[in-house]
Amino acid sequence: MTLNRREALAIAGGALAFAVTGARMAWATAEDTYKAIMAFTGGAEPATGRITLNAPEIAENGNTVPISVSVESPMSAEDHVASVTILAEGNPNPETVTFHFTAMSGEAMASTRIRLAKTQNVIALAKMSDRSVFIDTKEVKVTIGGCGG
Amino acid sequence: MAKVKTRVKLPKKADKGKVITIKTLISHPMESGQRKNKSGNIIPRKIINSFKCAFNDQAVFSCDMEPAISANPYLEFTARVEKSGTFAFTWVDDDGSVYSEDEKITVG
Numbered sequence: 439m440t441l442n443r444r445e446a447l448a449i450a451g452g453a454l455a456f457a458v459t460g461a462r463m464a465w466a467t468a469e470d471t472y473k474a475i476m477a478f479t480g481g482a483e484p485a486t487g488r489i490t491l492n493a494p495e496i497a498e499n500g501n502t503v504p505i506s507v508s509v510e511s512p513m514s515a516e517d518h519v520a521s522v523t524i525l526a527e528g529n530p531n532p533e534t535v536t537f538h539f540t541a542m543s544g545e546a547m548a549s550t551r552i553r554l555a556k557t558q559n560v561i562a563l564a565k566m567s568d569r570s571v572f573i574d575t576k577e578v579k580v581t582i583g584g585c586g587g
Numbered sequence: 588m589a590k591v592k593t594r595v596k597l598p599k600k601a602d603k604g605k606v607i608t609i610k611t612l613i614s615h616p617m618e619s620g621q622r623k624n625k626s627g628n629i630i631p632r633k634i635i636n637s638f639k640c641a642f643n644d645q646a647v648f649s650c651d652m653e654p655a656i657s658a659n660p661y662l663e664f665t666a667r668v669e670k671s672g673t674f675a676f677t678w679v680d681d682d683g684s685v686y687s688e689d690e691k692i693t694v695g
Contacts, residue, residue: 530621533653534652535655537649538648538649539648542642542646542667544665547664547665548662548663549662550657551661552656552657553654
């Protein structure tokens with residue numbers, strides 16, 4: 439089969455459009471999650487401890503999964519939790535929510551409801567005012583995914 | 588679209604220096620930008636992308652939200668209160684709309 443220039447361009451254009459939309463609907467890769475972790479920590483290696491992520495073991499409806507996170511901290515002006523981010527490894531985009539705390543928060547505790555596309559690990563990262571980073575991970579089994587079309 | 592409604596729950600009175608729990612809710616579809624309509628076109632993203640809570644104009648808590656937050660975003664967080672004053676809550680929509688609510692607290 440020979441193609442003239444116009445046909446070749448049309449096919450290439452179609453393939454490109456498919457690649458772009460295809461990539462957009464694809465699940466986040468481990469690399470995306472790693473990138474999101476590094477973007478939050480600024481390159482610091484996260485340690486375990488101090489942060490606790492509470493999430494259900496089994497979520498029947500991925501559209502609304504209650505999660506809560508708490509971090510041990512005196513929450514004083516000098517030593518407090520600056521921010522906490524929640525990442526969902528198996529979602530189209532790993533980022534879900536980032537909480538920013540101040541010394542006026544009193545406690546580093548927050549909860550919300552997130553969408554999970556499928557059974558996956560949910561990661562919580564806490565960044566302290568001294569820039570150290572802590573991590574906690576929970577696996578959530580999802581019965582019905584929450585990114586339906 | 589249905590009117591956006593905000594709800595905030597916090598104690599009316601508290602002791603000085605106490606840490607109180609604040610619960611907020613806003614009615615919003617949080618359209619993720621991933622779903623398709625019947626004709627196969629992607630429904631454009633429209634979410635509440637940020638939330639702020641301030642006490643007497645001083646920042647207490649804020650959060651950045653992504654499309655992975657469920658519809659009708661619910662948030663629960665804490666604040667330490669040292670004196671009477673007003674909590675101001677603000678939600679920002681993707682389309683630029685800002686929704687806000689104020690709530691007074693008496694400390695003593």
